[in-house]
Amino acid sequence: MTLPPVPDLRTVQLDLVEAQIKTLLVRFEGSAISDKEFWEMQFDLGLAWVGFPLGFGGLGVSPSLQEHIGNRLREAEAPSNFLRNPIGIGMGAPTVLVHASADLAKRLLKPIFTCDEIWCQLFSEPGAGSDVASVRTSAVRDGDEWIINGQKVWTTLAHVSKWGMLLTRTDITVSKHAGMTYFILDMESPGVEIRPLRQMTGDAEFNEVYFTDVRIPDSHRLGNVGDGWATALTTLMNERVSLGGTTAERESGPIGDAVRIWKELNSRLPHDRDRLAQLWIEAEVSRLTNIRASQMRMAGTPGPEGSVGKLISAELNKKIYEFCINLLGPQAMTYASYEMKRPGSIKIEREDGSFDVSKAFLRSRANSIEGGTSEIMKNILGERVLGLPREPRSDHNIAFSQLAKS
Ligand SMILES: Cc1cc2nc3c(=O)[nH]c(=O)nc-3n(C[C@H](O)[C@H](O)[C@H](O)COP(=O)(O)OP(=O)(O)OC[C@H]3O[C@@H](n4cnc5c(N)ncnc54)[C@H](O)[C@@H]3O)c2cc1C
Numbered sequence: 001m002t003l004p005p006v007p008d009l010r011t012v013q014l015d016l017v018e019a020q021i022k023t024l025l026v027r028f029e030g031s032a033i034s035d036k037e038f039w040e041m042q043f044d045l046g047l048a049w050v051g052f053p054l055g056f057g058g059l060g061v062s063p064s065l066q067e068h069i070g071n072r073l074r075e076a077e078a079p080s081n082f083l084r085n086p087i088g089i090g091m092g093a094p095t096v097l098v099h100a101s102a103d104l105a106k107r108l109l110k111p112i113f114t115c116d117e118i119w120c121q122l123f124s125e126p127g128a129g130s131d132v133a134s135v136r137t138s139a140v141r142d143g144d145e146w147i148i149n150g151q152k153v154w155t156t157l158a159h160v161s162k163w164g165m166l167l168t169r170t171d172i173t174v175s176k177h178a179g180m181t182y183f184i185l186d187m188e189s190p191g192v193e194i195r196p197l198r199q200m201t202g203d204a205e206f207n208e209v210y211f212t213d214v215r216i217p218d219s220h221r222l223g224n225v226g227d228g229w230a231t232a233l234t235t236l237m238n239e240r241v242s243l244g245g246t247t248a249e250r251e252s253g254p255i256g257d258a259v260r261i262w263k264e265l266n267s268r269l270p271h272d273r274d275r276l277a278q279l280w281i282e283a284e285v286s287r288l289t290n291i292r293a294s295q296m297r298m299a300g301t302p303g304p305e306g307s308v309g310k311l312i313s314a315e316l317n318k319k320i321y322e323f324c325i326n327l328l329g330p331q332a333m334t335y336a337s338y339e340m341k342r343p344g345s346i347k348i349e350r351e352d353g354s355f356d357v358s359k360a361f362l363r364s365r366a367n368s369i370e371g372g373t374s375e376i377m378k379n380i381l382g383e384r385v386l387g388l389p390r391e392p393r394s395d396h397n398i399a400f401s402q403l404a405k406s
Contacts, residue, residue: 013061014068020045020059021072028078035079039114042073048113052097057109064295074249081115084345087156088112088119090242092165092184095235099182099222108163108184117162118344121235122152122185122209127405129154130376132167132236133176133229134403137211139168139183146183146221148191148214156370158194158207160344161187166216167232170225172401179400180228183216190214201362202338205346236372240306243313243371248287254320254364255283257355261324272327279320286312304384311377314367321361332358 007015024045028038042048043057050066052058073080082089093112096105111117128134137150148168158164164185171179185192191214196204223231251259262276290309325332335358348360368374382388395403 010062013059013065016059017047017050017061017065017068020047021069025072025076025078028076035081036114036116038079039081040110043110043113048109049093049097052093052109056097056105057093057113067291067294071249081113083347084115085112085118086242086346087121087165088115088117088163091121091235091238092119092163094238095165095222095231096184098234099231100184101219104219111162118157118160120155120158120161120164120187121239122155122158122164122166123232123235124154125151126153130373132232133180135167135169135180137166137168139170139181139216141170141218141225142215144218146181146216146218148183148185148211148216150211152209152211154197154206154370155194155209156206156346157344158187158209159196159204159342163187164209165222165235167228169400170228173399174226175397176395176400176403177229178226180232181225182222182228182231184220184222185214185216186220189216196340196342198340199363199366201359202335203341203343205343237302237304237306239371240310240377241302243310243367250284250287251280253283254317254360255280257357257360258320258324258327261327261357265327267327275323279316279323282312282316283320286316304380307372307377307380307385310371311374311381314374314377317364317367321357321364324357325361328357332361334358 024038024041024047027033027041033041039048046052046054046057046059047069048057049063050058050061050069051063053060089112093109096108096112100108108117112119122137123132123135125135125137127136135150137148137152139146139148146168148166150168152166155164164187166183166185168181168183169179170181173179187194191212193210193212195208195210197206197208198204199206258276258279262272267273286309289312293306293309336356348363349355372380379391383390
């Protein structure tokens with residue numbers, strides 16, 4: 001008797017995911033449901049973060065299958081939540097899954113996915129950006145609570161956030177990487193003050209955040225006291241993937257904008273066509289590299305290779321929108337409105353949904369700064385992927401209190 005061939009694990013997992021997608025889409029297509037109801041169902045069916053365990057928004061299968069879900073839901077024109085809560089979905093959720101207790105994770109994950117609770121990242125300070133391990137915001141223990149004092153800066157979406165991922169200094173007598181502790185902060189706590197910072201787009205997407213005797217319960221600590229750097233690395237590795245490692249459809253995003261503008265202008269100049277073709281090829285190589293990286297990615301925190309996608313997409317976005325502005329010529333010099341806005345999500349579109357290329361051009365300049373600058377990405381790739389010698393460090397094994405203030 002010959003036994004039927006055993007299907008490989010990926011096929012079994014794909015069949016399971018596909019069955020869940022069909023259930024979701026039958027409910028979506030059969031009735032008029034709100035975006036929130038859709039995301040609730042997506043979470044309950046384990047299609048929010050497919051690599052997460054059952055009951056936590058996942059099915060415990062390979063995270064690489066998330067791309068398949070994304071493609072299927074896009075085809076069905078299902079609502080997408082990512083730009084509404086990018087920091088919560090891309091960085092908060094994976095950090096919570098790895099470092100929070102099961103009870104706390106259960107409490108936090110679903111409202112992240114349904115966008116009922118928006119998240120922000122409270123890492124950067126005036127003296128701690130690229131070198132985020134230099135944070136000075138202090139956390140001092142007081143019984144079952146911690147008292148927070150200090151300042152953060154460039155905090156995207158803090159003004160609409162319920163929760164913040166907060167990196168603090170808890171010990172100045174040890175070296176800088178050893179003396180940090182990580183919390184999640186309820187942004188509605190007394191003593192939290194949020195002030196807008198205006199960008200060159202005119203919007204104030206990010207903020208300064210001040211803490212004056214803010215209290216956080218110890219149960220909202222993620223990781224051990226003094227282990228904040230390890231928890232922060234989980235957030236940062238996921239941030240790079242979330243900013244540069246997504247696998248969109250061919251000719252979508254910035255390169256899609258460029259092709260559309262080129263067609264609309266009916267440009268016949270060979271130089272424009274050659275430049276567009278070159279950018280298109282680079283965008284496609286970047287997209288295919290991201291697909292390969294996501295298929296190789298197993299469960300767990302992404303590695304330093306996430307920096308490749310972040311570096312390439314940041315530099316490419318700037319080149320693409322520069323090309324668009326050159327194509328459009330003087331008409332790209334007009335700017336619709338310079339009135340300060342406080343956007344509730346990260347979107348380039350105007351309020352009426354139309355696309356604003358001048359704004360996209362200005363906003364793209366931030367791509368090579370946010371989530372770590374391109375220089376820092378190159379350092380990470382050089383040291384951790386290519387194995388080149390490390391940068392000299394003058395702060396190694398020196399107590400934080402002995403370091404010069406930057
Ligand atoms: C749009 C936007 C959104 C942001 N959102 C958030 C947020 O939500 N939360 C948050 O915590 N932060 C956020 N940031 C802050 C961001 O992470 C920092 O701006 C970034 O890490 C750089 O830090 P810095 O601005 O202090 O510059 P610095 O670190 O002072 O760097 C200045 C320059 O020196 C270079 N440089 C520094 N160190 C090195 C080195 N070792 N080798 C080579 N070159 C080096 C840098 O590349 C840069 O060109 C955001 C920034 C932007 C632009």
